[in-house]
Amino acid sequence: MTLKVSCPTCKKEVLWQAQSQHRPFCSKRCQLIDVGDWADENHKISQPIQGAVDLNEEMLDALEDQFLQHNKFFVEPE
Template identity: 70%
Template structure:
């Protein structure tokens, strides 16, 4: 099944696939218009981030451990 979405700028239908280079926009023009709107702060995310909580030492240690396991480009000193 082909998924179609409307261009956020001009409402033209766009087929959502790998070949649609500017998806969800219909063209580079619409993509740049939207980028300009964000750059001029005409668009903004209105809701605060949900679930923000202070990180404990244990949480930071767990995040660091997970990061180190998933990113093998770090070499630990001996």
């Protein structure tokens, strides 16, 4: 079964498959219109800007530990 989606720009139906080069858009034209809208700031990710958080030494240590746990290639060999 092939998924069908609506083009975000013109709402034309698009088949979601490898042959659809511009998916989810129906054409290069609709894709470029969307890029232009982002460049003109007509589209925005709507999440409120969070205020700055003052980090203390304990918070930084916890962040560093968490980062090192998930990125083992940064750990010196023993």
